[in-house]
Amino acid sequence: MARWGAKVRISFDNRRTRLHAKSWIFHRNTGATTAYIGSSNLSSSAMLEGLEWNVRLAALESPSLLEKINAAFESHWESEEFRAFDPDDDKQMEVVRKALDQARGGSGPDPILSFFDLKPHGYQQTMLDTLAAEREHGHTKNLVVAPTGVGRTMVAAFDYARMESEAQAGSLPRLLFVAHRERLLDQSLTAFRHVLKDTAFGEKLVGGARPQKGDHVFASIQSLNAGGRIDALDPEHYEVGLPPSATTARTCAGGSTDAPPTRCGCGTPSNSDSSRPSTISGSTMVRT
Structure with missing residues (x-):
């Protein structure tokens, strides 16, 4: 053409x-x-x-x-x-x-061919601004609710990049990202590397992959549960926790208050129930 x-x-x-x-x-x-x-x-x-x-x-x-x-x-x-x-x-x-x-396919995080100056879409920026405003009011545990295709993982990556920019020079907040499938972890890890422009960012805890440093971990819920790893986690070690859904957040936290000080979950608005916290900001974010 x-x-x-x-x-x-x-x-x-x-x-x-x-x-x-x-x-x-x-x-x-x-x-x-x-x-x-x-x-x-x-x-x-x-x-x-x-x-x-x-x-x-x-x-x-x-x-x-x-x-x-x-x-x-x-x-x-x-x-x-x-x-x-x-x-x-x-x-x-x-x-x-x-x-x-x-x-067309391939396994593992996609190799980075080149970096682009990625910017959030307008509706993603609204979510990011709402998250920032909630944290300013002392609400550090938040759930972003948005339909499939909106780019919830990208919102998480942009949000983490903002935390990085606000942290001390050369200091990346320690991160635990949890998902149910390895493919989701690979896609999320690639997204974070693009946004942060860092091809070496993050390690996986899934299947046979084990993190070496353990500061920025992308883990499957199955691997976290295996051998009592989730019980052995020090809740003070990770500064940011990112379960990609409300279900995963409940599985990880188990109703406990032992969780990273900043936690942001991303979920799809479906199967709502009375136990879910009240929705704020035009159904884009739920505060816990």
Whole structure:
């Protein structure tokens, strides 16, 4: 498409963005602009034969909706996260090939090809600002609640980076990050390394992997429970605890007050019950 004259922008950050939106906007000089938004690719099999759902919008019928769609597209297009793509740039093509290879599979944290200046999206910044405000009021144990795809792990990474910037020079707060599956730990470790721009950050405690220093540990709940490790943990050692869900937080803490002084859990807003603390800040964060 780029060689045919189309302008193309790409986000190489496949761990964070995972852009899956499919929208097609056709601008016409007559003003009869139309847009298609749905699940299918723009192909004959997808549009005519596949079991796909799409919505067609016309500017003459729904001008306000078309304006919102255009504004959303422009916000992504102008974002620093998306870079102009040149298929004749050999160096850029090599980065694209490596990024595609990583996205297709592989085990362990993804190798860092290059660092980008990652910035939180607006809605993520709102969560970060709310967390900071809660801590200023002495509330250090918080639960971020957001739908899948919002980037809860990235919020945790940005939040930790802020703590790092506020700490003494050369001092990283000791961190315990807990998840149920190794793949989640690998993705989270990669996210933290990108945000912190540190390829050596973090160690894993899962399967056969054992931390050497133990200051920044990404652990599975199974490995923590094995051999009584969780009971042997010194609650004063880790300054930050990050269970990625409310369920994991309950499993780790077990209702005990012996937990890192700063704890932030990330969960999906589902299956609410009366035992859950009251929601604050527009259902983006729950205080415990």
